[in-house]
Structure formats: C-alpha cells, structure tokens
Amino acid sequence: MAEPMHEVALTVNGVPRGAAVPARRLLSDFLRHDLGLTGTHVGCEHGVCGACTVLLDGEPVRSCLLFAVTVDGAEVTTVEGCRSADGGLGPVQQAFQDCHGLQCGFCTPGFITTVTAYLRENPDPDQEQARDAIGGNLCRCTGYQNIVASVLRAAQLQRGGAG
Amino acid sequence: MTTKLFGEPIPRREDPRLVAGAGRYLDDIDEPGQLAAAFVRSPHAHASIVDIDVTGALEVDGLVAVYTYEDLAGPLAQPLPLLIPHPSLRAARTPYPLAKDRVRHVGEAVAMVVATDRYLAEDAAQRIRVTYQPLPPVVGLDAASKAGHLVHEDVPDNVSAHLVQEVGDAAAAIAAAPHRLHLELHIERSASMPMEGRGVHARWDETDRSLRVYSSTQTSTSLRFALAAKLDLPVDRVEVVTPDVGGGFGVKIVHPWPEEVLVPWAAIRLRRPVKWAEDRREHFISSAHERGQQHSVDVGFDDDGRLLGLSVKFLHDNGAYTPYGIIVPQVTSTQLPGPYRLGAYRVEFHSLYTNTVQVTPYRGAGRPHGVFVMERTMDAIAAALGLDRTVVRERNFIQPEQMPYDQGLIFQDGRPLVYDSGDYPAALRLAKKLVGWDEFTAVREQARAQGRRVGIGIACYVEGTGVGPYEGAYVRVETTGKVVVATGLTTQGQGHETVFAQIAADQLGVPVENVNVVTGDTRRFAFAVGTFASRAAVMSGNAVAAAAGKVRAKALRIAGEALEVDPADLSIVDGVVSVKGTPQAAIPLASVAVLANPLRYAFDEQAKQATQFAVGGGIHRPPVAEDDEPGLAATGYYSPVRSTFANGVHAAVVETDPETAEIRILRYCVVHDCGRLINPRIVQGQVHGGVAQGVGGALYERIVYDEHGQLLNASYMDFLIPYASEVPAIEIDHLQTPSPLNPLGIKGAGEAGVIPGAAVLAAAIEDAEGIPVHRMPICPSELWELRNADHR
Ligand code: FES
C-alpha cells in the first residue's frame, strides 16, 4: 500500500523549496521534517495553541490544519524568515528578548509570526490592542505579561525608535 | 567581586537562539534512517487483555516492528521503578512498560509500533486489534474509598498509602477551644500541560556499543541510571542528553516513562535511531495529572481568632499507579500550616487508587491544595468572629524573631520542617498596601451602589524550596579566556544559561558573554538530581558558585606565582588578573589557563607558553603539585542540611456579574520573598507564569472523567488553558529575606506564583458574593448554582 506522492513546490522565507509528499502530509510536518525548518512548533495539532503559526502569502495560518499539497505555489514565512535583512534578529524577535517575552520558547515562533503579521497592519497598537493581537496563541510559561510588552516594544523598534 | 552581575536583570543568553527558531527540541531531531514509534493505547479504564491481533498492521508499508508485553524480557519485563519509596506507602504499584494482562486507565500503552515515519506507525497502530474484557472501573475519590471495586486486585481497600503526622494533641485542643469550625474543602484534578509534550529519541552506536538518548526529561542523570538498569547496559555506555525543552512544570520529572525505556530498547534491537514525540491527546491520557484532593477540616480557636488546634483529614486521588510515591499528599500535609503557629496540628491522609491517569507533581506539588485549606480556614475564622481577614492572619503569624522556626513535622526530603527565614508580617503589610486593602470597603460599597459585585481576597503561603540531596557543577576557564560551566540538572525555560552564567561571571571576574552554560547533559556532568521543587537556582546556583570560587582561588595562586606577588593582592576584572592598585602588573585569565596545564606538546600558539622548555620554575618539584590537578578547572557541590522556605502573599480583586455569574479578575497583586534575587527579570517571569497557571487552575482548567473513566476533555479545545485575555495584569512587589542556609542567600522561585491562586480567588469571589466558596476550580455555571443553592 505505497502512498501516492505529490510534488509540492513553494517559496519559503524567500527561497524556492520543494519535496514529494503524500497528500495527507500536514504543512507543519512538511516544513519541519521535509524542509528541516524546525522553528515552527507543534503544540496541539488541532488548531488551538497557535505554536505552528506561519504566514501564508502574508497571512497568519495554523500550519497543523493545512495539508502541504494545498499550498503548492504559495509563499510561506516561518519564524526563521522573521530575521532582519542583515541576518540579525528581526525587530519582533529582538523585542521578545528585550522584554523577556519567552521562557521555554516553544510557543514563541507562533507568537513571532503572528505579531509580525499584526504589526504590518497595525504599526502602533496600544496595550489593549497588543493583548488582543496575541489573543489566539497559548503560552504555558510566561503568563503573557511580557509578551504584551514585547508586542509594544516590537512596534517601537519597527517604527525606528531604539529607546 | 569586581563585576556585579548577581542581582542584575540582564537579558537571557538563550533567547537569540530561541526567538530565531534555532532552538533544538526533541522532535526537531531528525537523522538518516530514523524510525518513528507510535503506541496502541487502552480505550478502557479497566479491562483484561484477552488477545492482541497484529496481522492487520503487517500490511502497512513501512512497518518495521510491533512489540507487546510478550516481547519484553529481563528487567524490562518488570514493572517500572517506584521512584520514591516511603514507609507509609504500603501498596505501591507501578505500570509495566507495556500492559501485562490488564489495563488500568484509558491511555495505558498496550503495544508499540515502529515504522519508517510517524504517519505509517499510526496507521499500523490503528490496525492492531486488541480484545478486551472490560472490568468495572473505579473513578473518583468516593468510589475509590467505598472500594466496591478494586483498581489492583491485591489492594483490597484501594489505599496505596496512609500517613498521620501530629504535633501536640489536636483533638483535645479543638475540643477545649472556645470556638470550633468544620469545613469540607475540595480541589479538582488538573495537569501540568507544557506546550511541548514528552519525547524520546535513541540511537545505538554498534561500533562503540553505546546508547545516546535524548529526552525532554526533567532529570537526565537519573534517567541514565534507570535506563542502564532496565536495558542491562553498563552506565558508561549510556548517555542522556536533554535538548531544549518546551516546559515541564513537574510532569517531566517522572522517569523512566514506558516510552523512555521502550524507544531505546527498540533502537538497540533494530540498530536504527528511533524517535517518539508525544501528541497532545497522548499527553492528556498517558502522562500524569495532579491536584485532585478532598479535605475535611476541624479547627479550634480563641476569641481573638488565634489557632488552638487544627485537624485535617484528606483523600488524595493518585490515579492508577504510584511511581512518584506520596510526594504530593505529603507536601500538602506539611506545607498546609503556612506562615502560622498552629497550636496543635494533626494531619492524616489516604492516597487512593482510581482507574485514571497516574498523579505526580504539577507545579506547586500539593502546596496549592494545602494553602487553599489553610487560607479558607483563616477566612472562615475571620467570618465567624466578625474580624478583618488580615487581622486574623497577623495574630497567627510566626514572627521574624522566631526564626528558625520548627513546625515539628517531617518534610518531603525526610528532614525536619524548619523555616530558615522570612518576615511574614512585612509581606502582608506590603500586600495590603499594594492592593489597597484598607480602602476596599469603600470600593465594595460604591460598586454595590452601582449594582456591581466586587470582592477582595488575600492568601499567604510558605513554600519549601531548594530540596536536596545535592547538585554539582564543573567550571573551566579555557585558554581562550572563555568559561565553560556544566551542571547536571535540566532546564525547561527557567533561564539557567543566564543565571548560572551570572554567578560564574561574578566569581571569576569575566564578562557574562564569555560564559557558556550546559545543563542536563550526562556527558558533561554525570552527578545530579534534577529540576523540581523550585530547587535549581538554590542547588546548582550554589554549586556553580562553589566550583567557580575554587577556580578563582587557583587562578589567583597561579597568577601570583607568575607575577611574583601575594595572591591576596590580586583582583580579576574583565578577564584580567592584576595587582590591585598596579594595573600594569597583569596577566589575562586566558594565560593563567595556559599555565595551569603544563604541556609537552605545543598544539597551538598558546600551548607553546606551557611546554616544558618554556616554563621556568622549580625543577625540584613536580610540574603538577601533589594536591593539584592540571587545568584551570574545578568541580563543586552543594548539599544543604535542609530546604529553604520562601514565602509570599497574593491579593486579588474580582468582579462577578450579577446575572451571568461571569467572573472577572480586576486586579492581581503579588508580594514575593525568595531571598536574594539573581536576576529579578527572570524571577518576575516565573511569578507571572505561575500566576497564570494559578488563574487557570482556579477558574478554567480541570480534568474531567466520566463514570466509565473516559477522559472527556482531552484536548486544548476543552481543557481551557488561559489565553492572554484571561490573565489579568499582575502587580508585583519583592521582599528579599536572605536564606541563612546557603552562601548566596537564595531561595527557590519557580512554583511560588501558582501556589495561592485557588485560595485567593475563592476568597475574592466569596467576598463579592457573600456565599462560601469551598470547592475550586469554579466556573460561572457553578457560581450560578451556588447562588441558587444559597437562595433555597
Ligand atoms: S499546533 Fe497548530 S494550533 Fe496548536
């Protein structure tokens, strides 16, 4: 009972990538185990925790709820692609370190992709909006206080404010 | 100390890796030829296994092996170890790696499938037909104590353990007291629920005849010894490495799990790497839970609210097995007294078997229940006497000048429960001020006038932290001037790479960037206990300080010889040893490291300086003195006589909706005293995370079994971990009462945030509603029921 394989070709973090996978291969598993991009994490495999969030053509999606074959030809950004152009930490990543927005770091990639997309549309959130922005992601370690602060700090960094 | 890093809120050293997606967690390990394991698990809470038919699985392409109990032999065919024996644990039972004849909870592993990938392994697992003969399940403490049915045939009352501790004559003290109360106080079952489940990866090296195991465990060293025993291998042929771990909160201290012995065993048999990463459903039904206890309290007190006698009897639901002994109920029974002088105290518990997942510590480990009992009792006394709740607490506090204070009990480490230090009245004063306790009557009245219900609660706790027996550390200065630190306990997000680097950098006078910390890798440090009970900072922190202190002394001695000065006149700043007041007489620590290792061979530029014709010195003594060792390195251990005791006070303000009974936390205030802070930002983060789990445990999270022993909410859809919207802003104030027990003066901080959560929120809801709250967690529909019952 060998499974039929399907070629999936897409752009991940600006680089063309591809692999042949069964139709049922989840996008999260495809990214992690076929492409070796293990920054995307899987916390629940049922769409609740948000750890597996990646950007699909710029929009945050839960990669554990998608089959890899359904995103053939798409553009995907993972946490590995949220670095700054010079290869250093991107502003959202930097903000999470600055504000101690992570402990074990397992949920962090999902927050970073989510916040990256959010700030593109909402560059100057207030405290309440920052809390809403992360309202769909679970973190078991931080109690969210410093993640809210990280969102605000990231916005500040992106607007070019160092302070 | 020249540089001052201890106490600084420096950013974490582990973060650049983790925020970039470059962490390496268990399931990130993929290597050529690797196989995946999946498990067939029992769908029944209690059943005999009649037959296992694997033929269906054989058709699956990519299937490599199927194993059942029949395939196990030797130590592997024996039950898994009882990790913490105790004389009161009269009927300990632990599971077999794969069920033998009988399953005792939904989720118990019955067969292991190994295939070329996880999808195929699951396909094959689904095709294995197990025939069960269902048996009557025992679910819940009532059924367990009635013992109409048994979980283990040879345990006739379902009781695994029974323990009584008594200080004074509580019954007599209560009988003679001018006031008495009786309370029934219950806490329901919950679970640690780290975002990353358990996982294990094993690789057998046939050439070397050695086994490398990666596990998301809270104890790599003990797992290593357990694996060597179970797999009949010399310890030196087994290495256990803990990769980045996505949270633990207690559940990952259990070891070896069935999967942890089976995956390495299969890797050896199949001569291929094998990996198993738990999925979320598996985590719910096959790891461990905690919290479920029912307490019955009798208390006697005087007209001022002073405790004269307290007697607590409780039932603990330990699930189907007891690999972790009686730790949870024992901690409840001993931490229950909190910051108070109890008069006479008697505590008695029965630990009972049920056909549910085993119960082992979850952050707080019995303390949240104990604090719930004590603090609800305090509030009940205040209500009975019409006194302010904080006044009753103040009158019962152990005073700072009474420290060290002996509660007369035996703690979970087998040692006397003696509080080392703490200023409980000061903590309460701070908390009252922070939350605005004295002004709240007006706030409550005002809200009432607007038709709103608000209430305030307060809860105090004392937490035994930093339990022994020991931890150790190795510190070495490289010839590059970089410092390597290794300690054996493990890390699940607590920032050990940062705090241990701060301690080492301070001792050695080097920039923190030059220090590299490794934890939980038996190749780097073989003797350790593990990460639990808020012990890592206390235990390994002091061990790192001890090892680094020895290295410092050696560096000063060698530098003193090189510079021909008294070591006492030297200091180390920024990695350079120099004569105090004469900075030009100096030698870099890197060069001292070179000199510390006399060489024959010049394998690199620096090594030249240490070769036999380059070094001067006395030709009449050996290059390495008798009492010395080569290398600028040392190992240090820390082993305390007793635990340290941290303490704190939480206060919360809630609002309950008069119609919908929705419960909203308006304010959450924390006063926390864990001795000296190594990194205040990291401690603050620990408190935040603990509070969020406390809020979850008080208002949202519970594990629900039906009467058949089916777990009804085994998903994040139904087991409600708080999102950001449910966790209020947390206001924190710190006190720092140093521990006299260890050189750094620190106490543990990891669990504190969660401990008084249920107690403080129950108190606040009770205050808002005017209805006693004696059972947690509480959700809006339960509050609504309470209101109805109250009106009837
Ligand atoms: S893993 Fe996709 S949402 Fe949890």
Ligand code: FES
């Ligand atoms: S940092 Fe551990 S789950 Fe968020």
